[in-house]
Amino acid sequence: MTARPAIALTLGDPAGVGPELAAKLLARPETLQKAEVYILADRSEVEAAAAAAGVEIPLADEPAPGYAVVLEDGTAPTEPIPLRKVSVEAGQRVKHQLLRALEMARQGRIGAIVFAPLNKTSLHLAGMHEEDELRWFAKELGHEGVTSELNILPGLITARVTSHVPVSAVAERIKAPAVTAAIRLLHETLRDSGLASPRLAVAALNPHAGENGNFGREEIDEIAPGIAAAVAEGIDAKGPFPSDTVFLSAKRGDYDGVVTMYHDQGQIAMKLIGFDRGVTIQGGLPVVIATPAHGTAFDIVGKGIADPGATEHAFDLAVAIASRRMDRTA
Numbered sequence: 652m653t654a655r656p657a658i659a660l661t662l663g664d665p666a667g668v669g670p671e672l673a674a675k676l677l678a679r680p681e682t683l684q685k686a687e688v689y690i691l692a693d694r695s696e697v698e699a700a701a702a703a704a705g706v707e708i709p710l711a712d713e714p715a716p717g718y719a720v721v722l723e724d725g726t727a728p729t730e731p732i733p734l735r736k737v738s739v740e741a742g743q744r745v746k747h748q749l750l751r752a753l754e755m756a757r758q759g760r761i762g763a764i765v766f767a768p769l770n771k772t773s774l775h776l777a778g779m780h781e782e783d784e785l786r787w788f789a790k791e792l793g794h795e796g797v798t799s800e801l802n803i804l805p806g807l808i809t810a811r812v813t814s815h816v817p818v819s820a821v822a823e824r825i826k827a828p829a830v831t832a833a834i835r836l837l838h839e840t841l842r843d844s845g846l847a848s849p850r851l852a853v854a855a856l857n858p859h860a861g862e863n864g865n866f867g868r869e870e871i872d873e874i875a876p877g878i879a880a881a882v883a884e885g886i887d888a889k890g891p892f893p894s895d896t897v898f899l900s901a902k903r904g905d906y907d908g909v910v911t912m913y914h915d916q917g918q919i920a921m922k923l924i925g926f927d928r929g930v931t932i933q934g935g936l937p938v939v940i941a942t943p944a945h946g947t948a949f950d951i952v953g954k955g956i957a958d959p960g961a962t963e964h965a966f967d968l969a970v971a972i973a974s975r976r977m978d979r980t981a
Contacts, residue, residue, distance in 0.1 A: 656762040656973035657687040657714075658966070659752040662700055663767025665732045666741045667947025668957040670700035673767045675959040676966055677719055678706035686970045687714040689761065691748040693727035703953060724751070735949040737770055742777025745769050749784075753791050756938040762973030763939035765966050768947045783815040785933045788940060797832040798935035801840055802917060802944055803968060804925040807901055808908040809917040810837035810934060821913045825856055825869050830877025830910070836934050837908045838886045843972045852897050852906040853878050853890030854916060860893045874912075898924070918944075927958050930965040932972075939976070941969040 660677075663669020676682055677690070678701075690697055694710075701708050711718035726747060732740050745766075752764045774784070781787040789798050799810045810833045813824045834851060841849035855874065857867035864871055874891045881888045892900070894911070898920040901909050911917035921929055921944070929944030943961030951957055 654977060655686050655716075656970055656977055657689065657760060658969060658973070659689050659691055659755050659761045659764045660719075660966075661691045661745070661748040661752060661764070661766040662696060663745065663942075664741050664770045664773060664947045665696070665744055666734050666736055666738065666773070666952070667768055667770060667949055668952055669767030669769070669947060670696070671704040671952075671955075671957045672943070672959050672962040674700040674704035674706050674708060675957075676962050677701075677708040678704070679959075679963065680717070682963075682966060683709060683717050683719055685967075686973075688719040689714075689755070690719050690721045691751050692721065693723040693725065694721050695727050697721055704957075705955060722751070735952050737772040737776065739773070739776040741770065742773035742775070742779070745774060746777050746779060749788075750791065753788065753938075757792070761938070762977060763941065763969040765962075765969050766940070766942045767962060768943055768945060770947045785814070785936075788933055788936055792936060792938070794936055796935055797836055798933070799833050799836050801837065801932040801934040802921050803930040803932060803964075804921060804928055805964070806904070806907070807921075807924070808837065808841060809921060810834075810840075810908065810910050811912070811914060811917060812910065813913050815914060818913065822856065822867075822869060825873050825912055827873045827877040827880065830874050831880040833910050834878065834881040834886060834888050835884065837910055838881070838888075840932065840934055840972075841908055843975055844968065845971065845975060846907060848887060849907045850905070851881075851886065851888040851908045851910060852892055852901055853888055853910045854894040854897050854912055855891035856894075856912045858893070858895075860891050869912075927960045928964050929961055930968055932968065939969050939972045941965040 662673045709718045755761045802809045856869045861870035931944045933940035
């Protein structure tokens with residue numbers, strides 16, 4: 652039997668739809684066939700999630716095809732965490748299980764982490780004060796290399812030169828080496844996912860791609876040189892293209908990925924194209940970390956209508972990348 656990658660799965664923010672989505676994912680037969688799945692939660696939490704989702708989760712004490720393993724540590728809260736509310740208790744629960752997953756990664760016990768949606772406000776209340784969870788993951792792993800959130804739909808992926816920073820701070824952070832690094836990371840991730848020759852487009856920062864410097868010089872002074880450096884490494888990257896049209900070309904199939912300059916430049920397009928299928932990969936880290944791109948959806952918690960599509964896509968993508976990395980090191 653071909654070796655299956657080991658995946659650590661956390662239930663996400665307990666106040667949101669994360670536990671329901673994780674339960675629906677685990678109830679899908681193919682989920683537990685293609686990977687060894689370790690659920691980081693107490694059994695009572697897993698049972699509550701299954702009940703909320705109206706599904707049954709096949710569990711076993713040891714990894715086996717068709718079954719998940721619950722790695723409980725007896726730390727489930729004695730009092731229920733309030734649903735549909737941000738809270739320090741919810742943030743603490745999320746952090747606790749993510750730290751357990753990162754420790755498993757450091758020990759080489761897993762090839763990927765998949766986490767259900769979390770709530771940034773609850774995490775901040777619980778002491779996560781980094782720019783975003785990607786920077787927190789990097790700090791906890793002691794990773795100092797290039798990182799970028801990668802947002803993924805079937806057939807299209809984006810990377811960002813800047814991410815969770817004020818719009819007023821974006822232009823000063825657009826530097827040629829950062830552009831090249833984002834292009835390189837997107838190229839490598841696409842190759843990891845199985846695409847031999849990725850085709851990348853790079854978005855401009857300014858309207859009309861700067862209009863030859865009339866609307867800003869970032870395209871001339873930083874973005875174009877960053878693209879040229881990536882091309883010199885053998886990467887198929889083109890641009891900078893006006894950001895109001897580049898996604899039309901990508902959606903048509905002309906490109907496999909788009910490098911954007913800031914958060915909403917890519918996220919608005921990606922969520923319009925496929926909100927219920929979007930995935931975020933914490934790019935550049937030594938372990939694959941994936942999550943659905945949507946949030947905790949407090950408004951539909953407990954209604955039984957939370958769509959697991961993005962969670963399933965996140966899991967499948969994490970398995971694919973972890974499997975390819977296993978093959979490379981075998």
